[in-house]
Amino acid sequence: MKNVALIVRRELGAYARTPSGWIIAAITLLFEAVIFNAYAVGAEPRMSTEVLLRFLEVAGGTTIVMAMIFSMRLLAEDRYVGTHVLMFTSPVREGEIVIGKYLASLAFITIVVLLSLYLPALIFVHGKVSYGHIASGYLGLVLLGASTLAIGMFASSLTNHPFLAVLLTGGFAALLEACWWGALIADPPLRDLLAWFAPYYSHYQPFRRGLVQLSDLVFFGTVIYFALLASTRMLKSQRWQ
């Protein structure tokens, strides 16, 4: 646990001291603000709930993309510049490295997600939505980011090239969402099975509508657990390469 805390502190410090994290955060927030104004609010009169739903629809996508880009900083960048050697020649377990790096990037992403809270808050200027709906939507955003980051951690454990890690994360994320498209043309029970794999289309949508369901929480927890477990196994296996 001591090592996890040490790694989290160092990684968060690195995010804070280098421009790349802030640049990604700024672009994400700027994009969300523009989309909120142009797409969610729009030119035509809309119900407050619809504005929130449209904003969360886009924010889900931007959170996935942001988490994909952050995945290059997880393990691949360390290996690319050679700093992984410090960790792997220290008495630190592979699982501690994975969890430490994951928690730090998750904390940073959560901060960026929460920084956009002023946008749904603007709805209260001329309308009204439930606080619970906003909280549910933001919990969904954080879980969507957390699961994409975990998948990114696994992708990052497969390669030494940060850019390739981003592409792999995008590939894995797209594959999971493609299951939902597959479900549209499949018959039961395959339809239900395929639909279950899609984080955005199947499991984020209830959060977006203000519903927090145990089944969705279990799904995101499962993805995160297995992706981090697979990343740890990959790191351990690298001694054999």
Next chain:
Amino acid sequence: MIVVDHVTKYYGSHAAVRDLDFRIEEGECVGFLGLNGAGKTTTLRLLACLLLPTSGRVTVKGLDAEERPHEIRKLLGFLPDTPPVYPEMKVRDFLRFAGKLRDMTSAQVEKRLPAVIESTGLSDVADDLIGALSHGYRQRVGIAQAIVHEPALLILDEPIQGLDPVQIVEMRQMIRDLRGKHTILLSTHILSEIEQTCDRILMLHQGHITAQGTEDELASRFGGGMAIELVARGDEERLREVLGGIEELTEVTVTPGEAGTLRVKLRAASDVREEVAKAVIAADLGLLSLARVTTGLENIFVRLSRGGAS
């Protein structure tokens, strides 16, 4: 301290090292010498528990590298060919982080830091960002992170690579200062580095150990010998007669020097400089200079690297 028992490491179908078998005792400073691609880095990475052998066994202080890497890592400090430093961190903060990663408490790190910073010559840049440092200073930070927890075993992979001549001299001195405090393994393809810093040499070529021992042991075993050049005044025949009485000399070449002097090139299986000096002075031949001119190690290295080892 270290036992490498018939270790082979394959990358795919390529054997990076093959049937390595050696021991390293506590407190030794051992140099791994070989051309690029000889297997030096793979060997050091196997010892640092970064890699596992395809076959064979590595133990450090009786701990098996495959089964107990975590315990071995507590004992070692490692400087790879590229220093593992975070450019966005300040030197002092980075060393704190490296110390704590090696199970040091905050109090232990704070107590140890001044000595580490002083011994690695980082005092002037201790509060600078690592990213703003020159390659030489980054290399020093790399050494500092490797010794911050006072490891029993220090592994340095090409520690002088990319350094300018002044930095090389400083780095060499730093490594010499570390001798006695740690068991040191270092790799290089630069002969003078090994000669000036190590007690024992392991020569690697194409993944095999082609020779191992002290410089003198290698010289006597592989006949590289020692070359000596002396300048004397006197009669050539008398000089040849005197030198002929020294049995260890295997080759004597006399040529006329400046102002009536004689320039003599000698080759011997061992260091006979003292005997030669005594004999020449006793014969009243006017010894003007006597020096070792070429290293036997160089000859051995070239020979073994060309595949002359048995």
